[in-house]
Amino acid sequence: MTSKQRVLLLGATGETGGSILAGLLEANQFDVEILVRPSSSEKPAVKQIADRGVNVRVSDLNAPENELTATLSGIDVLISAIGPHDLLQQKTLVRAAKSAGVKRFVPCAFITIAPPKGGMMLRDDKEEIYNEIKRLVVPHTIIDVGFWHQISFPRVPSGRVDYAMMMPKATIHAGGNAPNILTDLRDIGRFVARIIEDDRTLNKYIYTWSDVLSENEIFDIVQQVSGEEIEREQESAQEIEERLAKASSAVAENSTDPMNRIMLYMAQYDYSKYVRGDNQPAYAKFLGYLDARELYPDLKPISFRECFAEVLDGKGRLPYH
Template sequence: MAPTKVLVVGATGETGGSIANGLLEAGNFEVYVLVRRASLRKPALLELQKRGVMVREGDLRAPEPELLNALSGIDVVVCSVGPADQPDQIPLARAAKKAGVKRFVPCGFITVAPPGGVMWLRDQKEIVYNNIKQLWLPFTIVDVGWWYQLSYPRLASGKIDYAMTMANDEIIGDGNARNALTDLRDIGRYIARIIVDDRTVNKMVFAYNEVMTQNEIYDLLEKISGEKIERKHISEETVQKRLVTSRQSSETYPYDPEKLVPRYIAEYQYSWGIRGDNNPEYASYLGYLSSKDLYPDFKPIAFEDYLKTVFAGTAKGIYTDRIKRFE
């Protein structure tokens, strides 16, 4: 049987890189990436090409004939684009319908949250999902919970700063909200199974590894490191104030995508920390299929094992091109 031809959009990013890697490791896919001309010499792309990934040059904002050319012969499209770029997937989905793509995986890959005003990012994704459904284009939506790589706090010694993007030193509310976690590296491994599974066509899938509270994460890192970590609790009232301020700031004219960053953070904290949305039970209520039910033989990376590599100094940091500041 011929291998499934998959086009990955955003393969040089964190999630997209995991997806490309998972497909390559699975060994039963022809992996293509959609790349703008300006990005053809990116080191991450050159590394993927060395491993057999094929490049389709194109831009999500290009005219439809160019998109159709990029989609020629493709079976599955998997998108991983930036928060502010979600609408750019809509023209690609229209072209995918015309090109006969068998499945379109839009850029989900966030925590579980309901549509309709809880998280701006979720609502932007929902606009894309609705456009796909209007096309009658086969789809699968995949959400993955909160990354291991963003879920643990800083140690006062600074020993794990090398792997951190932010101090991450706030406990939301009482710290007992149950939060589904996934190692970034496992996302691609899940995708390699999901996109060839007929059970997931036109479905939402929640792919996650473990469920822990913030208090449990602090306890675990204290055990591994031998260091006591200050527990800085942030009240629901404080989170609500941040919501109001960040939403007002992000809605001013002219549009500035940088002003959305505090809003993303506040809305994530509100959703998973205060509302408690990001857990398997709520995902089931919203209609997601569970990776635990679909793939009981899947062996995810254990969170404790990941934290041990962080403390040992052997973990790979994420968003390493961004400035890290710790107060």
């Protein structure tokens, strides 16, 4: 019998990391451990995970490389789901993964399909880490997921789904016809558990999905399921470009202000998804991504329609709360 892979997860207290932790534990075929920073080691969320029998390794990502290498001792697979503002902190971790002989590093990707540079600041930061991985010849897998269902539905007039929305809005962007890859946040971990056991995904890009839907199709589903007519606000491609230019200038003036960065992330997401039409299977294939549904046809992901019906039923959850 082959021994279980020892998997170390960074970011387990976050949204993406929480899904990955659940998926790894549900698979029941890994020795799962988590990596947390010293300032978070006493957090209730970390204690709750430890109470489930998951070993906790504590290390500062800014620690010297040899210290981080020791932290990674005995790890087969290292997965990072670090938050969007801290992506570059994975740099020493890449070198430590190389020194520690980690067999697969899954750096923090988990976003939409986009070109490697110049389109999205978020992607640029991630690609800087991918480049370090490639430069040092570290075995890896880059996993993208499109956009989460949980942040893809519009507001309905009755306000019934406002409780699960970070920004209750009903806007159609650039005509709303660009196809978009969508994955339920809860399915990310289930896909990850399959991907890290699979030699076909080593040193590859791969994307997960349950649906590919345009905004107009999403609004149609939401109307059908809720029985409510949605007033569709429109933002044109030109308006998105103007918003993007404003957000870029704000970041050029002050790049450390988190609000400036978030506004730019959002404008760049909208431009990439709806104006350029990046987040779709044809472009993923062009960039060389594998399709997780082709590799795992038996994995039945939660559809956008199912997810929205749950939210309508009051069984949704506001992300980050």
